[in-house]
Amino acid sequence: xxxxxxxxxxxxxxxxxxxxRWSLIVIRDVMFGxxxxxxxxxxxxxxxxxxxxxxxxxxxxVKNGLLSKVDDPSHKQxxxxxxxxxxxxxxxxxxxxxxxxxxxxxxxxxxSIRAELLEKGGPEMWEAFMAxxxxxxxxxxxxxxxxxxxxxxxxxxxxxxGSHGPVHSEPPVP
Amino acid sequence: xxxxxxxxxxxxxxxxxxxxRWSLIVIRDVMFGxxxxxxxxxxxxxxxxxxxxxxxxxxxxVKNGLLSKVDDPSHKQxxxxxxxxxxxxxxxxxxxxxxxxxxxxxxxxxxSIRAELLEKGGPEMWEAFMAxxxxxxxxxxxxxxxxxxxxxxxxxxxxxxGSHGPVHSEPPVP
DNA sequence: AAGACTGATTTCAATTTGCAACCGGTTGTG
DNA sequence: CACAACCGGTTGCAAATTGAAATCAGTCTT
Numbered sequence: 001x002x003x004x005x006x007x008x009x010x011x012x013x014x015x016x017x018x019x020x021r022w023s024l025i026v027i028r029d030v031m032f033g034x035x036x037x038x039x040x041x042x043x044x045x046x047x048x049x050x051x052x053x054x055x056x057x058x059x060x061x062v063k064n065g066l067l068s069k070v071d072d073p074s075h076k077q078x079x080x081x082x083x084x085x086x087x088x089x090x091x092x093x094x095x096x097x098x099x100x101x102x103x104x105x106x107x108x109x110x111x112s113i114r115a116e117l118l119e120k121g122g123p124e125m126w127e128a129f130m131a132x133x134x135x136x137x138x139x140x141x142x143x144x145x146x147x148x149x150x151x152x153x154x155x156x157x158x159x160x161x162g163s164h165g166p167v168h169s170e171p172p173v174p
Numbered sequence: 175x176x177x178x179x180x181x182x183x184x185x186x187x188x189x190x191x192x193x194x195r196w197s198l199i200v201i202r203d204v205m206f207g208x209x210x211x212x213x214x215x216x217x218x219x220x221x222x223x224x225x226x227x228x229x230x231x232x233x234x235x236v237k238n239g240l241l242s243k244v245d246d247p248s249h250k251q252x253x254x255x256x257x258x259x260x261x262x263x264x265x266x267x268x269x270x271x272x273x274x275x276x277x278x279x280x281x282x283x284x285x286s287i288r289a290e291l292l293e294k295g296g297p298e299m300w301e302a303f304m305a306x307x308x309x310x311x312x313x314x315x316x317x318x319x320x321x322x323x324x325x326x327x328x329x330x331x332x333x334x335x336g337s338h339g340p341v342h343s344e345p346p347v348p
Numbered sequence: 349a350a351g352a353c354t355g356a357t358t359t360c361a362a363t364t365t366g367c368a369a370c371c372g373g374t375t376g377t378g
Numbered sequence: 379c380a381c382a383a384c385c386g387g388t389t390g391c392a393a394a395t396t397g398a399a400a401t402c403a404g405t406c407t408t
Contacts, residue, residue, distance in 0.1 A: 007220035008282030010275030010289045011202055011268060017279065019195045021365090028185055038386045046181035050366050055387055065278075077374055077385040086278045093270045094185060100267060101184030104239075104260045105191065108182030115184045195396090212355050224397050229356055251354045251405055 017064050018090075022049055022057050027066065027087050028094060031133065032114065032151065036080050037072070046111075061087075083137040088130050095119065095126055113158045114151045121147075191238050192264075196223055196231050201240065201261055202268060205307065206288065206325065210254050211246070220285075235261075257311040262304050269293065269300055287332045288325045295321075 006012055018024055029035045029045055042054055049057075058081065061067040066087040072078030098115030101107055107115070118125065129147035134140040136148075180186055192198055203209045203219050216228055223231075232255065235241040240261040246252030272289030275281055281289070292299065303321035308314040310322075 003280075006222065007285065008280075009202075009220060009285045010272045010279060010281040012199060012221060012275075013279035013281055014271045014275035015195060015198055019193065019198065021189060021193045024189055024193065025186060028183075039384075042386090046183060047186060048180065048366095050368095051387070052367090052389085053365070056364095058386095075374075075385075077387095079386065089274060089277065093267065093274060096267045096270055097188045098184045100263060101186075101188035103263070105184060105187035106177075106182075107184040107187055111181065111183040213353075216355090224399090225356070226358085226398090227396065230395095232355095246354095249354070249406070251356095251403095253355070 017066070022053055023061060023066075024090075024094070024097075025049065026054070026057050026061065027083070027090060030067070030081060030083055031087070031091065031094070032148075034136070034148070036082070037078055038081075041081075066090075083133055085134075085138065088133045088137065091130055091133070092123070092126055110155065110158050113154050117151060117154050191240070196227055197235060197240075198264075198268070198271075199223065200228070200231050200235065201257070201264060204241070204255060204257055205261070205265065205268070206322075208310070208322070210256070211252060212255075215255075240264075257307055259308075259312065262307045262311065265304055265307070266297070266300055284329065284332050287328050291325060291328050 005016060018027075025045070025047055026041060026049070029041055033044070035041045035044060038054065038058070041058075042049065042051055058067065058069070062069050062081075065084055068082045068084055070080050070082070072080045095115070095118045098112075099119040102112050102115050102119070118129075121128075125147060128143065128145045131140075131143040132145070132147055135142050179190060192201075199219070199221055200215060200223070203215055207218070209215045209218060212228065212232070215232075216223065216225055232241065232243070236243050236255075239258055242256045242258055243253050244256070246254050269289075269292045272286075273293040276286050276289050276293070292303075295302075299321060302317065302319045305314075305317040306319070306321055309316050
């Protein structure tokens with residue numbers, strides 16, 4: 001009865017699914033940057049993922065139920081990637097990861113502002129964000145609060161204030 | 175001014191430090207299993223890390239300030255690895271990871287019980303655990319509550335109750 | 349002195365990564 | 379209609395990383 005897993009520990013199983021250098025970067029870009037197409041994920045990310053690695057990760061993430069893929073009706077060749085309930089529930093994890101990174105690494109100021117906001121907002125803000133993500137990706141009812149807009153506004157304010165990293169019309173993810 | 179990093183995003187920097195299949199497993203074993211020596215980490219883990227990979231990860235983790243290494247006075251060749259404040263602060267992350275894995279993967283019941291307890295205990299329990307970890311690894315004052323003992327007891331109770339995975343005199347980490 | 353135990357290192361094959369070029373089909377533009 | 383730009387990938391290849399097993403020299407126990 002070999003399941004192909006190293007162990008049944010929930011932390012280990014999570015690590016087997018997401019424990020590499022790119023999977024969570026992709027999910028972060030979809031979640032915070034609302035990148036929904038292959039090319040957007042490929043070229044509009046700070047980190048510069050290679051196209052073959054991106055293709056492989058998207059395949060894996062879809063297979064593992066962390067992303068869903070549908071055809072874009074407006075363009076026969078386009079695919080739209082969406083978060084699933086499972087990946088939406090990764091938000092607290094990403095928030096903690098951002099908070100930890102802000103304390104224990106040397107992040108750029110501009111790219112930290114969202115992590116800071118998300119940490120200060122706490123679980124209440126996370127719930128609001130998750131509700132918004134369900135609206136965007138799972139077509140549930142539109143919530144009143146837009147955390148995405150709050151984060152975006154905060155980022156733009158920091159960038160406008162000084163020279164804190166690269167300026168784009170469409171900002172990078174936190 | 176190339177820092178050698180892909181980007182200054184706190185999530186990315188955290189991923190550069192911990193985003194691989196083994197680093198967090200090692201920290202988990204030190205944290206929840208109180209494994210402090212090379213051999214303990216090598217042979218008493220469910221997942222079976224290879225010795226060269228373990229040696230490399232320990233080196234990296236020490237270099238990055240997530241573990242500290244001191245000589246064991248009782249044995250000239252022994253080294254004792256300890257958590258640092260930075261890695262102790264990874265506890266909420268590991269707790270979330272366990273909670274997510276419990277919901278979205280198929281973990282074994284016995285190995286899930288600690289994740290469940292840690293999730294139910296919430297931030298209050300995490301703080302108590304972190305205080306205990308500071309006592310164990312950073313020699314701060316002994317706290318009254320021992321979360322480690324609570325988790326251990328719960329695990330042993332589940333194992334005793336039925337055939338839920340392997341039985342060891344020293345149980346694996348959650 | 350024997351033997352087990354310590355934290356590793358070595359060797360080698362297999363896998364994964366990063367990089368660049370490329371692909372056939374689709375779309376918007378002149 | 380011609381054509382360039384764009385679409386989600388694929389291919390080929392070198393370099394780096396990983397995994398498994400054997401090995402090592404110093405240390406402790408008996």
